[in-house]
Amino acid sequence: MPELPEVETVRAGLAGIVTGRRIDAVTVLHPRPVRRHPGGPDDFAATLTGRTFAEPRRRGKYLWLPFTDGDALLAHLGMSGQFRLDAPEAPLLPNTRVLFDLVDPDVPLTRAEEGDPGMRRDDGEGASGLVTASEPSSSSRRTPGSPDQLRFIDQRMFGGLSLSPGGAELPAELAHIGRDPFDPAFDLAAAVRRIRAKRSAIKRVLLDQTVVSGIGNIYADEALWRARLHYDRPAGTLTAAKVRELLDHVREVMAEALAQGGTSFDALYVNVNGSSGYFERALAAYGREGLPCRRCGRPMVREPFMNRSSFRCPWCQRRPRRRAI
Structure with missing residues (x-):
């Protein structure tokens, strides 16, 4: 989607x-x-x-x-x-x-x-x-x-x-959809509180459109890679500063993608003129299974999560000792 x-x-x-x-x-x-x-x-x-x-x-x-x-x-x-x-x-x-x-x-x-x-x-x-x-x-x-x-x-x-x-x-x-990070009325402090109140995995929380909207599988993986966070880290274990950093990365990566027309893996996504976005070339995590991490050089891995795939660096985004509920 x-x-x-x-x-x-x-x-x-x-x-x-x-x-x-x-x-x-x-x-x-x-x-x-x-x-x-x-x-x-x-x-x-x-x-x-x-x-x-x-x-x-x-x-x-x-x-x-x-x-x-x-x-x-x-x-x-x-x-x-x-x-x-x-x-x-x-x-x-x-x-x-x-x-x-x-x-x-x-x-x-x-x-x-x-x-x-x-x-x-x-x-x-x-x-x-x-x-x-x-x-x-x-x-x-x-x-x-x-x-x-x-x-x-x-x-x-x-x-x-x-x-x-x-x-x-x-x-x-x-009406139930939360505001997104580009909305002028987006309340960062309130979003941080909502995220930290959750006991579920941080990626699950990012994908919850009632908490912060606009984030899907691609940009969740990209933001988590930038923040060096494992997708299964319990949201409630993150400090407020770390959540703010993560949301900064969310906004940052989506702004970069927007400047390049979004991410198009096939002809199913094009703009109104029929042109594809080209942010795929800049992805650091999503879809890069087996390719070297752009930060440490180790091979990226793909793992199942919520009936979809999650991509991460096993070194930069280490599995948490405490798993989410």
Whole structure:
């Protein structure tokens, strides 16, 4: 699942594309990505058509696209969700699931926005219950080749899109998510206290999005390597100073990753222009099993933890005498 740097890269890219633009039509090519929307694909398309986007927002690795009317489109990227910008006439990439036709707010309304139901379902060959909110009028199109269609692509379809009523400031679905280290309202002292109150392994605590959000497996391993901490060290045994140091490393490594567009191991993570991040080249821990530690030169190891892999240096990050509960 994309972590904070990857999601922030997507958010920043979307901000320059959707902010201030109106949805002229919505086409649902597969129902699964909108499965969380109570009304189903037809209602999803009809409900979103005609709304105008405000600037996209993020908390940790969770993304939402507010509307100017106070609601929001909640976007869960899952393992392989992507937003891509393209021209409406461009061929669809494989695994394209939902299309949003975008127009500037001064473009005349289409029939769908004026109240014509205009909904159709195309059950022809190759369609998976295609649903669209009316055909966009010719006046809604920009000059040929202009990139005005936002496409949601999801190979594995663990992600999804749903409307969050009144969720422009913070969707209710995300109210339990803790603030991330880049949030201006992030309270470092409170985060340190919450972490030190835990008896579980420090990596487990870092991955708990209700404590500090935005950290996933990659950047947890990177921060722990920088702090010389074993992933199974009980959080409550760390001093306040050590926890502050660890959180400094979390922010530091994620800022470095963000500057390089995030970490992309395959084509499942790209930004809105289809470009991959390249922080993978700078990773010191994650994915480096058998390679020399960048600090001491000893081979890095991979070990199972929480149904995933943890990467560490057996010399710099020695196993604690006391294991976490």
